[in-house]
Amino acid sequence: MTMWGTFLKPMHPEGYRFLPFFGLGALILFLIWEPLGWLGVGLTIWCYYFFRDPRRSVPQAEGLVVSPADGVVSLIGPAVPPPELGMSPEPLTRVSVFMSVFNCHVNRTPVAGRVAAVAYRPGKFLNASLDKASEDNERNALCLELADGRQLAVVQIAGLVARRILCWAKVGQGLRTGERFGLIRFGSRLDVYLPPGVTPLVALGQTMVAGETVIADLSRTGPARPAQED
Structure with missing residues (x-):
């Protein structure tokens, strides 16, 4: 370069x-x-x-879930996916990536799959780093159906400054891992709801690169990866 x-x-x-x-x-x-x-x-x-949109080196190994956004992991824990997606009401492991106004805001597909549902819901514009932003803020949610029949959700959430969520994915469309599917302006958050039994490979506070940083391996089970600041 x-x-x-x-x-x-x-x-x-x-x-x-x-x-x-x-x-x-x-x-x-x-x-x-x-x-x-x-x-x-x-x-x-x-x-x-x-509005920069740099190229990314997307891992090609099957089953890898990559970060949908640049930013920092702000939350990891069980949560119920947005009800408007029609997914299971049982809690799934949610990984939240918070984007500041200085991050690249182009959103990328976490894993290859078919778009089973797209659901927009208006809401508030609270600080996107807060846990309750998942429930109260304006959001746009996608349900991806994977090749093995499992489902994964990725949710675009507006933040304190964000006033516009853009999503180009359509129901029935097939998306590649790391493919661009949306953008939020100006500052926000993305949530990824992993399939049952899948544990994250990232830790709170970890810096994420959209389309490159691996969040989880769909074939791997076990405890979440520990980390500490250094």
Whole structure:
């Protein structure tokens, strides 16, 4: 990778709608007062990086569940999937990935499967790192039917700043592991509900890379992986 490639990443087309407005705002601020103009330049650069869409090296081994988002693991524990998906009412292991406004916000499919259900539900805009955000916040949920018949859910949750959830997946569509399926602007969280008996391979506070970091192995059972800060 070149030095330019390290800093300049492709931008998702969704960003083309916002970048001109940020640039125009910076120009107007320069006309008002130069220091404000440089602040506008900084916000324009932030807008570009918010909508960045870098390529990812997606693990190809069968049964690996990868992170659907960049961010930090904020919650791990049992929880009932969104009822609107029509899945089992029994609690499943939920792994939550919290995205700050500085993370890449393009969402990727955690594991290959067929989209069995897509369900949007309006709600509040609480801090997405809170446990109750899963129940109270605006969300868009997908149920993926895996090749072996098991189901896995991935839920896009709006946050304190987020005001728009985008999802391009349709019912009946087949998705590849790591395939782009949505985006949330500006700051939010994704929950993954693992099939029964599957334990996570990540720990609280772990940094995640969408499409690359392995959350779980569908063929593996046993206790969750321990970790400590160092």
